[in-house]
Amino acid sequence: EVFWRTLTKKMKVINRTRGRRLFQIGETYGSPTLIRSYISSGMLDAQFDFNHYDAAVAALAFDDGSFENLASTARESLKSYGAHNLMGNITGNQDRIRFTSLADGGVVPEGNGKFEGWTQDIKHVKGGGGFEKMRMLMSYLMAMPGIPCIYYGDEIADVGGNDPDNRRVMRFNDLSIEEGKTLSWTSEWIKLRRSRMSLLYGSCNIEALSPTLLKIARVYLGEESVVYINKSKESVEVNADGKSIFAGKAEYLQSGMIMIPPQSAICLGN
Numbered sequence: 001e002v003f004w005r006t007l008t009k010k011m012k013v014i015n016r017t018r019g020r021r022l023f024q025i026g027e028t029y030g031s032p033t034l035i036r037s038y039i040s041s042g043m044l045d046a047q048f049d050f051n052h053y054d055a056a057v058a059a060l061a062f063d064d065g066s067f068e069n070l071a072s073t074a075r076e077s078l079k080s081y082g083a084h085n086l087m088g089n090i091t092g093n094q095d096r097i098r099f100t101s102l103a104d105g106g107v108v109p110e111g112n113g114k115f116e117g118w119t120q121d122i123k124h125v126k127g128g129g130g131f132e133k134m135r136m137l138m139s140y141l142m143a144m145p146g147i148p149c150i151y152y153g154d155e156i157a158d159v160g161g162n163d164p165d166n167r168r169v170m171r172f173n174d175l176s177i178e179e180g181k182t183l184s185w186t187s188e189w190i191k192l193r194r195s196r197m198s199l200l201y202g203s204c205n206i207e208a209l210s211p212t213l214l215k216i217a218r219v220y221l222g223e224e225s226v227v228y229i230n231k232s233k234e235s236v237e238v239n240a241d242g243k244s245i246f247a248g249k250a251e252y253l254q255s256g257m258i259m260i261p262p263q264s265a266i267c268l269g270n
Contacts, residue, residue, distance in 0.1 A: 071208040
């Protein structure tokens with residue numbers, strides 16, 4: 001604690017003379033109480049929320065994962081760090097196996113991701129659902145309070161084991177159809193978040209309507225954004241409540257319901 005307070009004080013003095021604002025985000029593994037203990041005006045502004053990320057991976061990357069634990073963990077994070085926080089919500093980082101490779105089965109979580117990265121040519125598993133699951137993760141992060149942090153390559157659902165295999169050269173061209181779709185999807189949801197005050201500053205109510213259907217409701221000064229994520233392999237119906245579709249693809253039904261495609265997400269709003 002003494003180190004961080006001393007460093008932060010010195011850095012703030014230097015940045016103040018240069019007319020710059022200091023923002024520090026840290027990395028601590030442990031309980032929310034331990035992580036929060038480093039966040040204050042005299043220390044760090046925020047931390048990467050690995051507990052939240054691990055729950056998102058468990059829920060979205062694996063078919064047997066449930067949204068119930070993710071919703072519970074997300075509520076604990078909001079309780080610990082505040083409804084309007086600066087915590088980093090990540091898609092991955094250099095210390096983890098690429099989300100897409102876990103999601104499509106290219107790397108098993110019980111294995112040695114570092115060893116497999118050195119000894120295998122890890123690629124996308126056809127029909128493994130990695131692209132769809134990455135797109136759902138992007139939608140989730142853009143819907144939640146905190147700062148969405150995209151690890152380079154995740155915007156196209158790149159694959160890889162643990163470090164250094166997850167540090168491959170970034171590809172900007174010659175993308176596959178699914179990589180291009182994932183990039184477009186990510187761009188769409190980033191633009192959505194930047195354009196909706198409710199997604200930036202709104203209150204947050206997260207609820208697992210079922211083990212495979214998640215609802216995130218954000219409200220700010222009368223503007224409401226409701227995000228549904230359907231991780232099942234079947235379409236599901238939700239009540240439109242007279243709202244318009246702002247992101248994602250869905251079908252309006254005559255009953256006033258909306259049909260959400262399998263392994264997809266939508267944002268409704270007023």
